Amino acid sequence: MSLENLTMTEAVSEIRSGALSPLEYAQALLARVDAVEGRVQAWTTIDREAVLSEARLMEAEARKKHFRGPLHGIPVGIKDIFYTKNLRTTMGSTAFADFVPAYDASVVKKLKHAGALIMGKCVTTILVFLDPGPTRNAWNTNHTPGGSSSGSAAAVGARMCPVSIGSQTVGSVGRPAAYNGVVSIMPTQSRVDMTGAFPLAWSLDHVGVFSRSAADVEVLLSSLSEAPLPSRSGPSHHKFRIGLASDFFFEKADIESQGKIEELAGRLSGSGFQVTVADLPSIFGMHPAILRTIVRSEAASTHQQLIRTNPEAYGPKLRDLVQLGELIDASTYLRARRIRREYQRQMMRLFEHVDVVLTPAAPGPAPAGIGATGDPVMQAPWTLADFPTMTLPLAVASNGLPLGIQLSAAPLHEGMLLEAAKAIEEVIGFRAQPNL
Amino acid sequence: MDAQKVTTLAAELQRRAEEKFGRERAEEMRNDLIQLARELDSLNTYTVRFEDEP
Numbered sequence: 001m002s003l004e005n006l007t008m009t010e011a012v013s014e015i016r017s018g019a020l021s022p023l024e025y026a027q028a029l030l031a032r033v034d035a036v037e038g039r040v041q042a043w044t045t046i047d048r049e050a051v052l053s054e055a056r057l058m059e060a061e062a063r064k065k066h067f068r069g070p071l072h073g074i075p076v077g078i079k080d081i082f083y084t085k086n087l088r089t090t091m092g093s094t095a096f097a098d099f100v101p102a103y104d105a106s107v108v109k110k111l112k113h114a115g116a117l118i119m120g121k122c123v124t125t126i127l128v129f130l131d132p133g134p135t136r137n138a139w140n141t142n143h144t145p146g147g148s149s150s151g152s153a154a155a156v157g158a159r160m161c162p163v164s165i166g167s168q169t170v171g172s173v174g175r176p177a178a179y180n181g182v183v184s185i186m187p188t189q190s191r192v193d194m195t196g197a198f199p200l201a202w203s204l205d206h207v208g209v210f211s212r213s214a215a216d217v218e219v220l221l222s223s224l225s226e227a228p229l230p231s232r233s234g235p236s237h238h239k240f241r242i243g244l245a246s247d248f249f250f251e252k253a254d255i256e257s258q259g260k261i262e263e264l265a266g267r268l269s270g271s272g273f274q275v276t277v278a279d280l281p282s283i284f285g286m287h288p289a290i291l292r293t294i295v296r297s298e299a300a301s302t303h304q305q306l307i308r309t310n311p312e313a314y315g316p317k318l319r320d321l322v323q324l325g326e327l328i329d330a331s332t333y334l335r336a337r338r339i340r341r342e343y344q345r346q347m348m349r350l351f352e353h354v355d356v357v358l359t360p361a362a363p364g365p366a367p368a369g370i371g372a373t374g375d376p377v378m379q380a381p382w383t384l385a386d387f388p389t390m391t392l393p394l395a396v397a398s399n400g401l402p403l404g405i406q407l408s409a410a411p412l413h414e415g416m417l418l419e420a421a422k423a424i425e426e427v428i429g430f431r432a433q434p435n436l
Numbered sequence: 437m438d439a440q441k442v443t444t445l446a447a448e449l450q451r452r453a454e455e456k457f458g459r460e461r462a463e464e465m466r467n468d469l470i471q472l473a474r475e476l477d478s479l480n481t482y483t484v485r486f487e488d489e490p
Contacts (some may be wrong), residue, residue: 203490286482289475296472323465324472327452335479337490 003028004159005433008074008216011162015062015073022062022073026055026117029075033160036436039141041134042155044080045088046120051075054117068115070219075119076111077155077164079148081128081198084108084118091198092124092133092148095306095313105196107165107207107224114223119161122151125373128167128200129299131315132373138180139401139434143366146176147373148200149208153180156210158436163220166208169200169295170383171376173208177391178361178404179374181434183425184210184391185217185418186383188411192224201298203337204291204383214392214421221414229415240420242268243278243354252377254364257403260395261360264405264428271427278357281346283339284381290343291384293328293336300325340384347385351410356420361404365397382408390421393430402432437477446473 003025006014014020030048037043058073078084081091083101085108090096108118123133125148135150137143138157145154149166153173156164157180166173168186177184185208192207199205207224211217222229244265250258269275303322307314314322350357359378367374382389389408397403407424409417449469453462462469 286478289478292475293479320465320468323453323457323461324468326456327449327469327472328476332476332479334490335484338484338488339479339482341488341490342484 004032006162007213008162008211009213009219011074012070012072012219016067018062022058022117023052023055025073026051026075026119029119029161036158036160039436040136040138040154040158040160042122042151042158042160043077044090044092044121044123044151047087051117051119058115058117068113069223070114071111071223072115074116074163075161076116077119077122077152077161078108079152079164079166080121080124081167082108082165083196084121087118087121089121091128092126093313095310101196103196106193108196110224111165122149122155122164122166124148125150126315127303127313127318128169128172128198129315129321130317130373132370136370137366137401138436140366143368143401144179144370144373146179146366148172149176149210150373152210153177153182153184156180156182156212157434163209163211163216166210167194167197168206168208168379168383169204170291171379173206173210174379174389174391174406175362175374175376177210178393178402179366181393181402181404181432182210182212183214183217183393184208185221185388185414186379187221187225187388187414189386191226191388191412191414192221193226199298199302201295201302203294203298206383214390214418214425217390217421218418221418229418230412231415231419239272239274240356240423241274241276241354242420243276243350243357245278245280245357245359248280248284249359249378252363253360256397257360257364260403261358261405264394265358267427268424276354278350278354281349283343283346286339287343287381287384290336290340291380293333294340296321296325297328297333297336298325300328344385347381347387348410355416356407356409359406359408361391361406365399365401365403378406382406386411388412388414388417390417392421392425392428394428395430396432437474442470442473442477445477446470449473
């Protein structure tokens, strides 16, 4: 197998056994960047000399069987909103084109502590909202990679790095993961510290992780988590109870996606999973109003100075968002935050009878063109609820682009979610790769 | 949804937008302001309990 196709856990195992050197691995991935980056445009900054120099150090350490941590020698892409000490961090905006942070974001610190090699900064949409950057889909460069974690998802999809870090405020991890045929998780907000990341709406901003297997996500998330991931106790994985949330989510999905999910549900039942229908609570229909009011208000607060001093740095969609937010009064914002609490409470009842809820991860494959980043409609209800959510690749659609599924669990149940994802991933058996 | 309330709220938002961003920009925002008024009205009419503190 070529080195760029190794999953992270495979690479970890090869490095630990001495069969793969961190330097050889970094060189292979940089060669992959040379081969495909011109078409995908997933990176804003890669400091090759720094990457190779650090990889040489890690190689020397590995030879002596000294490993810094569970990610020793693993190159990681970082969304360009997370501060990286002495490495340019642009937020996808001309306003920060030359900004070099003096410190690392919390997730970057944790990655380094675990032995990861910071490979570079991945493209974000402009200031983490819907105005796209230059990145293209890893499976078909005429299509959007999704956003806002466009570069992070495309870099992993295009095999330029095995894992990457992104962020999600509405649908910025799950949607690009689905569009680029990769695995992702958005953990519960309190699971991973966002300190040192440029915000969009702080009560909704979440760290996210991209990889090419659920096992990779588990290892990476364990390194980032503020507390150990609880594992699921009780019956074996064949007894996972899966709730299929069909009504709203199926209405928003195309026919092909609906068919693939129904087919998967049948295969899961046949494999011993308990598949039932999950009924959404009455408050569910309120979620767009609650979410938009919070995002607009918090984004207006985040941007109130910058939009006045650097109006040229704003895309039209973010400008609209901020200006609408400036019209919402404080009591209405707080009312939305209060209704969010009730929304979370009612949504929690979904998990009285099921372990995970299964939905499509996007309305369909990635839309054509790169002028927009697609629809976050499948992620929005779960981000608002702050329920950990994973995306898994499911199948290749008739147009050659990937389709994904989304799994959601109760807050802080990432351990169980990961166990379920690994079991479902096995049933799906997705092996397709992009042909760049 | 009370259509009259939404119309009144949209007019108020339009007035605030003109004051903050000027008449031309407020006019460009008209459709978004109507949608915002609908959403804010749905929040305003939802009953919240005293213990639902954010």
